[in-house]
Amino acid sequence: MLKGTVTSAEDGVTIPGVTVLEKGTSNGTVTDIDGGYQITLGNGNAVLVFSYVGFAKTEIQAGNRSTLDVQLQMDMEQLNEVVVVGYGTQKRKDLSGSISRITSEEFMQPSTGSFDQMLQGKVAGVQINQTTGAPGGNVNILVRGVSSISGGNQPLYVIDGFPVDGGSNSDMSGYGGDSFSSANMASNTANRINPLNSINPSDIASIEILKDASATAIYGSRGSNGVVIITTKRGNYEKAQISLDMSYGYQEVANKLDLMNSQQYADFVADGRDNAWIFRGGSIDDPNEVRNAASRVRPEFRNPESLTIDTDWQDVLFRTAPVRNAQLSSRGGTDKTSFFISAGYFSQEGVVINSDYNRFNLRVNVDAQISNKIRIGTSTYGSYGYGRFANTESHYGQGGLLSNALAASPTIPVYDDEGNYYFNQADVTDGLGFFANVLAVSEGSEDRRNVMNVYTNNYLEVDINENLMFRTSAGINYSSSNIRLWRSNAVPQYTSLNYPATAGATKIDNINWLNENTLTFNKAFDNKHFLNAVAGFTAQKNSSDRLSAGASDFPTNYVTYLSGGIVNAGTQTLNEWALLSVMARVNYSFDSKYLFTATIRRDGSSRFGNNFKWGSFPSFSVGYNISEEEFLSNADFLSNLKIRASYGISGNNQIGNYTHIGLLSTRRYINESGLIPGLVPSSLANDDLTWEISKQTNFGIDLGLFQDRVTLTADIYRDLKTDLLLAVQLPAASGFFSSVQNIGDIENKGLELGLNTVNIQKTNFTWNSNLTFTANRNKVLKLATEGGRISNSSYQITQVGHPVSSFYLINKLGIFMNSDEVEGAALFHPRTQAGDIKFEDVNEDGVINQNDRKIVGNPWPDFIWGVTNNFELGNFNLNISVVGSQGAETYIASGGALRGSNGVQNGLALQDRRWRSEEDPGDGIIPRAIRSNHALGFGTSSNFLFDASFIRIRNVMLGYNMPKELVSRFRLTGMNVYTSIANVFTFTDYPGYDPESSSTGDNVVNAGIDYLNYPLPRTYTLGLKITL
């Protein structure tokens, strides 16, 4: 029998809850409230292991004693922290590259389906944007600015050693194309389920984000956009622990828009039509009979006060919705084998009707020591996600739900007298195309998707001698996803009220296999020189098979699958890529003071043209731990000071699998017997096609003060991206619109700061803060032609000297407040009048037209930041995180739906501040209502460009650790109750639902266009965590 007390070496305070384990057995106990313990040992040679969070694990030989008091040292986390680097690990203090690490304690917030949302604001240098509020929806991770114009911008994700291409194909801006014919239904393959969503956040132990070239170059042609390494929890060689985490929350739309009510709407419509009639030469007193159809005003709109119905269509479309999460996991092992097993279920209903997302997940991580020198292990994971998705984006003429709810007149009811959906075209838009009741559209459209992911990565490690280890691994990642689309004939399309029903189905099967082989060498010479080296060879291949079909001619709406109609469209595509690589890295440190790292990787890829199949990617970095020097050993306040510098070359291979091959595509035509196929060249061959290059220089400083009570990491970098793939626009006379060539240069330079402070640390109360700040400047240096320009979208261009995708619009200066201002001004249309928009005559030619477009903003923030404050008072814990973004702009492509001045659709209540007359000029921003486009410069002006800066209280969480007595009465080791609110409030001037939304999803280069994405929910959660 051995007993004793465990105290903290720092201040002598006793520590309850410390695990005391007899090493190599499952014989253990836990210190009581006074830090005391008692344990009966199995044998006299027992070694006792003392472990507790925040303290260094301590092992002591029990010997013959009967009393053993132990003092535990505070874990100098920052310095002894082990960081996962590519193909290995390194101690933070030996690191000379720029890597950010987040552990699960730091980012765990409940009830969000995907881990990437939780990282927002916590990692310097990384911009994380939740582009849509849809359950299962896309989140963008952008490391150190936008890097590529035509290639992908997604970082490489390495999940338990398995590299996975980022990118989710979630660009919704083209959804539906021009019609929902069966052929288009079959080709609607944009993704609504974020692939990162398949990873259960509770399984994650840590996330490392590799930012500079010395860290990413080891990933060669895939490292230029940064690398996100995700490590899941593994077992420990201790007594097994079981934890259960359950939470229940409910969500509501975080920011509902303030639209016009019936009175305001009637006034607005009357105003718009009167002005249109006056423009045609009539007078405001003319009765409806003499007016043209577009200028007539319904009699009841002349008397707004008489309108009794005031429908809030947003309330019809939105609802409060629950979200549930239950995760069960177990972790433990014997002295030879350890395991981590988890299983869980996540279910989220959406705040827009008829939408939801659910996921089942199961994981088994096992590590086993077969013999003294051989270890094996596996990380195996399966998940199944499925849900129903709502088509919120796009115009109501194509079934866009939000556009419908925002445009619908508040003067009509939701149901008619018989309880059917109210529909009377004349009420709704007076001749603008069909516009069914939003509930009918929601019910008539189905978008059901599911994704199954099975993934396993298995390794074998052999210790060849005490310095050399060989490791080989083999893994497979298999995913199968299904999309089922349906539109009944109750969903109109532009001018067809009963556009016939069509259905589409798509199935995508993807297999990716990986084999990696590495030799690792570790040796210390004279205890002063430490050498670590890795060399390896890997092969990876991906095959993707996509099958899609579309059907039309449905006799009824009962069967919403292909079988209910006639399948008459569809295709199958096969896509493959292959990668072979050799890599090596050497780390050398002298006396823990001077650090050197060099890496090189050589990649051969099937994506590259025949003249450039293989590429080399080297890097080197140096670091100097100044705080280890003699002359600083007396500086007690300085716990850490390191400066580091790195330079390296990495690449981006997200360039399409077959871009270097000249291809033909089908075009159908007709002859007397029916359809006949034709083929036309669709792309020009290019044997010189190769990866995009990133040459990055990084300087960093790591500072720790007062025993690491204050730690600061600062990095400044310059990343030159060259040989960017650009679709070089070709003159139409060549027969091709563009060809992809390596020709562009972009530069990203910036500053990142990460600051951690332990503000107050007393026995009963601690307060620490974490701040991140990132400022990145993006500039295009070279394009295909001198002074060249690329149109990214109808509103954006990429031009030398400016950031990628800058907004290129006719600049709105304000409103003509009175007719004097109109006199002599440059006009868009000869009959512009007071109350219309005033544009800037950029080329000073006296006329406003397309030649007056200029760059008026860009979608990239000037800086982003995050502040997290963590308070602990006794057993209570309060965590508040705030994030902010400053300087980004967004173009609301649905501008007509929110602030259209036509006097036809409903819009923001801000319309009340429009110009009505010279005596009543409004706020000078919103033009007069008139049912004609001449005054608005329809399409490409900055009238619908808005500042998307915001400050958002991202999460507030309050938790309570049940006291030990209560907990042990239930025979548990821990119990924690928590409540939290996510997306508490957003401070912003942006008039849309969410300043972060982007309809182009992971197509980051076209960011900044809002076409009414799914609104962000605010979630209130209550949860319980139990450990046994």
Place this chain on the structure above:
Amino acid sequence: MKKYVLYILTLLAGTSCSDFLELQPEHQISDGSFYKNANDFETALIGSYSSLQNLYDANLVYVGELTTDNAEIQWTTPSIFEVELDEVNFTSANNFLNSIWQISFNLVSQSNNILSRIDGVAMGNQIKDQLKGEALFLRAFGNFNLVRTFGPVPIVEVAFRSPGEIAAYDMSRKPEAEVYQMIEEDLNQAVSLLSGVNGLGKSRASSAAAMTLLGKVYLTKMEYSNAETALKGVVDSNEFSLESDYKSLFTNGNDELLESIFEIKYMSGNLGVGNGFSSTFTPARFDMDIFPNQMQGSGRILPTPEMADAYEDGDLRRAASIGDSVRVISGGFEKELYGLKFVDFTTGVTGDGGINFTALRYADVLLMYAEALNQNGNQDEAMNYLNMVRDRAGLPDLSGLDQVALADALAHERRVELFLEGHRWYDLVRTGKLLTVMNTYFERNSLNFEVQDYNRLMPIPLRELDINPSLGQNTGY
């Protein structure tokens, strides 16, 4: 030791696995594996013909009709580019002009693709001549649209196989005379290569189609003797005759009619090969009951009131071209002027109309022939052909007209015969009547617009100038 390991690994990687990295797309055709036999070339030609669908639906009709006194827009929020056409105030950003430029050059480039490769492939001489003839016809078709719309344009005669070749080619705009020379050479060659070819159907090129187009080209250049010769070939061939029922040319089932020389085929059935004329030519109301599914029109190209009155009394063509009222859902009829040609009343899906478009037909040939004869001093024969067309329309013969009066009569006849078929603008421009006709039209209708002399040519699309500023813009824009 480490060094050797590294060497070995690199060797292993570099030598054995290069096949691993050679992946060809299995689901797509690459240009290295195509163009191997006659069937391949025919498939390529069909791909080329299919672009004509997009040209006529409705870019060429917009530019040919909406810009003139024939048609106007009748819906409340037209796009800025539609307004530009209606008011004859073209800007280089106009998307219809951009489409015409792109599709026409696509035709040229695909023909170049075929012509540059076909000689190297073994196949029967007959089929080779036919395929070449078709390619030449399409190339001339594309070039003709370009030169008569934009004036001087780049000339491209080769196929490109890499971005470098394109950069090295001379893409400057060549004088109209040079473009016309190429067109005439191509068409003359097509006429001879395609003579004796039949059975392909009227959606494919034919000797007669080439002769018709050649006639149109000469008329545009005001070379009336050449025009007369070319068109005489079509008339004398006796392959074509006027349909007795004018309406049948423009309604369902108008395939392979005797009057049709070159037609663009469309088909319903939600297969993506239909046309949108039903909604383009009919009014933008929400209560029309003229189509299944209560499909509504979009009021883009509607007859002007003057057009509706332009027909002589008793002209049978009016009833087939213009509608005066629509039935509405609530029962009863509302007055509306709208187009009837190519409007498919059997389908209720927008963009799915199945009626073919008559790009070149015999009545056009007769009127052009008459015009050429008239200009060459042969009034009697000219009136003969004019009266054939009038006869079919149920109108009395004209006689005793002198050259000027007959020219006017022919111009008027073209207007009412070919309404909505995309000819009016080009006819006005080539006969020098654009300014007088349009400006008096605007004045009569109190419209504050004016056509300038420079409007005879349309502006080069902005996209092309952005890519190659040295192209230069047409005067006035």
